[in-house]
Amino acid sequence: MDFILPMLVDGLAASALIFFIAVGLTLVFSVLRVLNVAHGSFYAIGAYVAVVIGGFVMSAGASPWLSFPILILSAALVAALLGPAIERTFIRFTYGKPEAVQILVTFALFLIFEDLQKLIFGVQAYYQDAAVSVLGISDIGGIIYLNYQLLLIALAVVVVVALRVMLHHTRLGKMITAVVADPEVSATLGIDTRRVYAAAFTIGVFLAALGGALASPNSGVAPGLGAEAIVLGFAVAAIGGLGQIEGAALAAIIVGIARVVAIYQMPQLEPVAPYLVMLAVLLVRPYGLFGAATARRI
Secondary structure, three states: OOOHHHHHHHHHHHHHHHHHHHHHHHHHHHHHOOOOOOHHHHHHHHHHHHHHHHHHHHHOOOOHHHHHHHHHHHHHHHHHHHHHHHHHHOHHHHOOOOHHHHHHHHHHHHHHHHHHHHHHHOOOOEOOOHHHHHHOEEEEOOEEEEHHHHHHHHHHHHHHHHHHHHHHHOHHHHHHHHHHHOHHHHHHOOOOHHHHHHHHHHHHHHHHHHHHHHHHHHHOEOOOHHHHHHHHHHHHHHHHOOOOHHHHHHHHHHHHHHHHHHHHHOHHHHHHHHHHHHHHHHHHOOOOOOOOOOOOOO
16 A cells, blocks of 8 residues: 555646646637647647756756746747747638648648757757756655656646636636637627637647646657647547546546556556546547537537
């Protein structure tokens, strides 16, 4: 029984990073009704930007504590530059189109971003672990943990609370909720749905980039990061139910713990553990844990 606490802490730390990927993906889908394969690229770009800016600032002799605001600001920079631009130039033209068209367009974007990352950053791996080093370690139940892992868990909780507050207690959140319920009625009531779509997409880009930036001190950054992120993000979003923020949070916890249990008990199953969970859930609940069948308008 001594392994339960370490397994739980490891699982929650893994869940936090998975949650950042999935919650942005599910927010974009719930508002725009677009399956955004390029979401994984924003995760990778956030990681690259955080490592490059962090490395530049640290090499200039700045305090390692500055690495934390750099992680957040890097994600905000990626969202501010790419969110509105990509939504207006590519994503907007997929609204109302069949899912196959949306996937093809966003997959093309993903491939373009992958090549641009290799062109700009090369194929070598980047490391910038100042944030991990400065926080040190903790002893929990006789097991040594990086304090950075515990910080990730706390930040995931903060993001869940912030999203709920934003959606239910801010003007933007109420407009997003109205557009999700019925975009046509919202437009007749005076809500600028195009701005709401752009805002929701930019928030989704920020969450993806934030996940990448926060993951970079733990694991380094190399080509292929975006592909791994988007596959895992879709699996978690499907388990929770597409468009369900609470579902994404619960699914991330389940998948994170499942991966850690596999590592502890049967390491060879760790790569497929998320997809075995997805298969088991979708066989019982085809629309995910929090999803439900909806009428399709034609």
